[in-house]
Amino acid sequence: MTPDRGPTEQTHDISLTVNGVLRQARVPARRLLSDCLRHDLGLTGTHVGCEHGVCGACTVLVNGQPMRSCLLLAVSVDGSEITTVEGCTDPDGSLGPVQRAFMECHGLQCGFCTPGFITTIAAYLRRNPNPTPEQAREAIGGNLCRCTGYQNIVASVLRAAEIMREESGDAGVPAAGHGRGERA
Secondary structure (H helix, E strand, C coil): CECCCECCCCEEEEEEEECCEEEEEEEECCCEHHHHHHHHCCCCCCCCCCCCCCCCCCEEEECCEEEECCCCEHHHHCCCEEECHHHHCCCCCCCCHHHHHHHHCCCCCCCCCHHHHHHHHHHHHHHCCCCCHHHHHHHCCCCCCCCCCCHHHHHHHHHHHHHHHHHHCCCCCCCCCCCCCCCC
16 A cells, blocks of 8 residues: 555456457456446547436447446456447448437437437347337337437437338338338
């Protein structure tokens, strides 16, 4: 123990593949993944809201699964593939389908919750590329937004699914119960 600084916390070297890029960090054992991403790796798209795993603003994909990064220790995901909102873009760096849908459908207002919604929806649409409005509502049910009332976020989920189908050549299959003129 040093007289002025207290005990020195042990650090650990970790390797993460973040948005397709192998990244290294030296972190204290108690460093949260959200803090590692934001402070150690400089990826500030992941937002920290409640710090209790309730709001979903910090949601990232860990090996393809949505996880609350404020509840995960960085050392616990050593060797994992992490996708943040920055990694939800198209390969050329332009906005990805979910991001474009949020823009087109006005699915954000203040934008604080948006990164968590984007990652959650991206993972959901890989599992269910043709959701109904009810399924879209359920898919976003674990993320909180204080501004929008969710209608435009649901519309964004449905539009993102439509964009993804168009890009894959499956444009002729509308989601059950949802046509272009219907409201989510």
